[in-house]
Amino acid sequence: MNTILVGAQWGDEGKGKIIDVLTKDVDIVVRSQGGNNAGHTVEVGEEKYILHLIPSGILWPKKTCVIGNGVVIDPVSLVKEIKGLESRGFKTAGRLLLSEMAHLVFPYHRAIDELREIRKGKGKIGTTKRGIGPAYGDKAARVGLRLVDLLDARKFKDKLAERIETNNIAIKALGGKAIPFKETHADYEAAAKVLRPYVTHTVVWLHEALAKKKKMLFEGAQGTFLDIDFGTYPYVTSSNTTAGGASTGSGVPPHRIDRVVGVMKAYTTRVGEGNLPTESEELSDLFHGMGREFGATTGRARRCGWFDAVATHYASLVNGFDELAVTNLDGLDSLAEIKVCTAYEIKGKKFAHPPADIAEWNAVKPVYKTFKGWKSDTSKIREYKKLPLAARNYLKAIGDLTGGKLTIASVGPRREATLWV
Incomplete structure (x- = not known):
């Protein structure tokens, strides 16, 4: 059943x-x-x-x-x-499997999530500020990165650089601090090495x-x-x-x-x-x-x-x-x-x-x-x-x-x- x-x-x-x-x-x-x-x-x-x-x-x-x-x-x-x-x-x-098509959440998603909440003031949604909404927003806008992207180190680096550059413009416009590429890339590359064996179709x-x-x-x-x-x-x-x-x-x-x-x-x-x-x-x-x-x-x-x-x-x-x-x-x-x-x-x-x-x-x-x-x-x-x-x-x-x-x-x-x- x-x-x-x-x-x-x-x-x-x-x-x-x-x-x-x-x-x-x-x-x-x-x-x-x-x-x-x-x-x-x-x-x-x-x-x-x-x-x-x-x-x-x-x-x-x-x-x-x-x-x-x-x-x-x-x-x-x-x-x-x-x-x-x-x-x-x-x-x-061997007991946990991850979809290669699942979209990823990044620090810029969390930053935008929090900054939008602050800007809304009394009209805030009450989000957890984990970046979930902005990540789904990228998915719907067809600009998100997926687990399959994370597994290709060379392509991932280029794609991440572009997404951070683009999102930093929005973050600065909302009054936030830019997300550092080098640190973010290192963190996600390290995570990729751990997660690689779990990823499948x-x-x-x-x-x-x-x-x-x-x-x-x-x-x-x-x-x-x-x-x-x-x-x-x-x-x-x-x-x-x-x-x-x-x-x-x-x-x-x-x-x-x-x-x-x-x-x-x-x-x-x-x-x-x-x-x-x-x-x-x-x-x-x-x-x-x-x-x-x-x-x-x-x-x-x-x-x-x-x-x-x-x-x-x-x-x-x-x-x-x-x-x-x-x-x-x-x-x-x-x-x-x-x-x-x-x-x-x-x-x-x-x-x-x-x-x-x-x-x-x-x-x-x-x-x-x-x-x-x-x-x-x-x-x-x-x-x-x-x-x-x-x-x-x-x-x-x-x-x-x-x-x-x-x-x-x-x-x-x-x-x-x-x-x-």
């Missing part, structure tokens, strides 16, 4: 943990979009791992991980991630694996409402974070996919700017006070709100969720009452779907239904049927409102804190 896993909200849904759990039953884990702006956290025993580019399937022995053509790769950052894993006993040679490799009946899991990054087309534009990322992106970002066609799993928190969070209709200061204070809800990539405190069923139902329409995994249920353990947004009110009218216009997003007033809390610790429960009745009722309700079959509930970051419904 080939599975796509997608975040149903604004990212940070706990996809890394669910991917890690599902990896047990597959042979290959594929990353198909985004860059090192993503941060997937997995806890195994007493160990905690934060992965930015490498699929979390790497934590399982004998599994192969693929970074597909739809990902933008910072080679220097990737080398650090590889070395970090190997220092902790995880072999990557992953589209062909994946289809050969399909012919051998290998099972694949496609790991999504960010979430549905950060999708460049379907998200809260312009407060979005620069790639397709929805299910369709798994095919275009890997070369595996849609008809070879068997199921789509949507991952969502039992409440809602968001990092960065943009509207969050159910945002609640009460919940934010609660979770931050517990030491929860800080970004794995940036360390920023996440904005927190009640579960938004209008958003997740729309995510189900866009992605075609067959199954649902709900994470962080234990975060709600102390609450006597729990709210769920079941409709949006905009200028006196009720809507069952999100608006397209950002001004209307900002005008949304959530319509709530209140559920009874369970007021007991669920973090040590290891069987779904042993959850409090109120917790099971809540999970069923948000699953029904979203429009998918609930198959997993998670009550903690570790593998064993996964309850199969």
Whole structure:
């Protein structure tokens, strides 16, 4: 069975943990979009791992991980991630493959990313400043450099010199400092020597694996409402974070996919700017006070709100969720009452779907239904049927409102804190 896993909200849904759990039953884990702006956290025993580019399937022995053509790769950052894993006993040679068609992220992308944010002032997007947007911009403008370029030392040097010269004009115009060619070239040449053995034509490799009946899991990054087309534009990322992106970002066609799993928190969070209709200061204070809800990539405190069923139902329409995994249920353990947004009110009218216009997003007033809390610790429960009745009722309700079959509930970051419904 080939599975796509997608975040149903604004990212940070706990996809890394669910991917890690599902990896047990597959042979290959594929990353198909985004860059090192993503941060997937997995806890195994007493160990905690934060992965930015490498699929979390790497934590399982004998599994192969693929970074597909739809990902933008910072080679220097990737080398650090590889070395970090190997220092902790995880072999990557022969288990990690990189698409030769994947585009690269350079220091000038990061510089432009940051300078644009500064210039926007209060209207900033809330980017991670990792250069992901500008790198995808170069890809769309057909001026980007790819991994295949990095492997040809002579041609790469000339191409990099031209791109740095061109981008330094833009950087200076934005008030920044020019990117040095010599230092940048040396860093990327060093990274190329490490990455060369990992690079291959992953589209062909994946289809050969399909012919051998290998099972694949496609790991999504960010979430549905950060999708460049379907998200809260312009407060979005620069790639397709929805299910369709798994095919275009890997070369595996849609008809070879068997199921789509949507991952969502039992409440809602968001990092960065943009509207969050159910945002609640009460919940934010609660979770931050517990030491929860800080970004794995940036360390920023996440904005927190009640579960938004209008958003997740729309995510189900866009992605075609067959199954649902709900994470962080234990975060709600102390609450006597729990709210769920079941409709949006905009200028006196009720809507069952999100608006397209950002001004209307900002005008949304959530319509709530209140559920009874369970007021007991669920973090040590290891069987779904042993959850409090109120917790099971809540999970069923948000699953029904979203429009998918609930198959997993998670009550903690570790593998064993996964309850199969």
